[in-house]
Amino acid sequence: MRTKLKLAIIGMTALCAVILIAAAQMLSHTAQTAYVEIGGPFKLASSKGGELDSTSLIGKPYGVFFGFTHCPEVCPTTLYEMTKTLKDIGDNAKDFRLLFITVDPERDTAPILKDYLSNFDPRIEGLTPTPGQLPQIAKAFHVYYERVNASYGEYTMNHTATIYLMDRDGHFKSTIAYDESKESRMQKIKNLYTE
């Protein structure tokens, strides 16, 4: 009886240890992949002509924001606020780029993005993925987008409204949320240069 009980206790302890180790490994694994997986290489049609290859951004911090030109509120507000922020930072972020990637490539061709962005800071660059590239780049940045049909054959897009900030090496560093204060926006962009 006693030996059976001892064996049972040892067995249970061993089982618990195995479960704990497995859980710890799973946790550390997800933490690692979550860090590594935001962003990724891309080559997309640019509002500045030709294609922008992410390898050309090595050495320069950048931000990524997903939106569309038929967006009445979040996109123009974000672009106006980032224009003000970049103007205030000035030459301290001379080589910074904010990439505005459209989730509506059907309507937002690169020339349309060029017109749309003409009123904003020149460091903001529009990118149009092909319908095939869009799901890939959205997945790389963990971005959600969805087409919502409206009457008269029109449609609108729901999408993630967060700006992703990438450091000089192209690694994900931090985010700027919609409605974040200008001071906080500025600090986060400055951090890309100081750290």
Place this chain on the structure above:
Amino acid sequence: MSSSALSRQDVASTHLYRAVWRWHFYANFKEFTFAAALTLASLYGVAKSQAHQSSIGDLVIEHAWSRETKATDDVAAGFMNIVNNGPEADTLISVTATISDKVQLHNMRMNGDRMEMFEMADGIEIPADATVQLKPKSLHVMFFKIKDHPKQGDEFHGTLTFKKAGTVDVEFMVEPPDAGME
């Protein structure tokens, strides 16, 4: 000697008194002019804001506005306050505007970090004794395929149709492209 000195003092004080009186009168006059100008300006302001509202039945539509757009822009949004002074709810069911043939009622909300937009296909309810605000980051009128790009300071014409009250004319004031984005 002392009397002449006194009289000179008197003369001096009389001059001072007159100068002070004249200044006082002048200052009063200036104040009066300023007050009159203020009154006129506020009257003009009231008249203008009253001009920029319309009403039908128990409903008052205040300050309909939109943002200036670029020639290449395809969409715009419209905003306003709708005040219902009556004891019964009504529903805004449709909007027309000279700048677009495709006008819809939309709502926008943030769901975590997601921006979600959707059409208010059944209209926007205006409860009894309440004010509904169509404003940035919330309920708005959506103008698709805009064919006209009025400038800041201009107005464009539109109509609102309510289920019970009927149709009322409105003028949308055009404001700067970044109005209401703070």
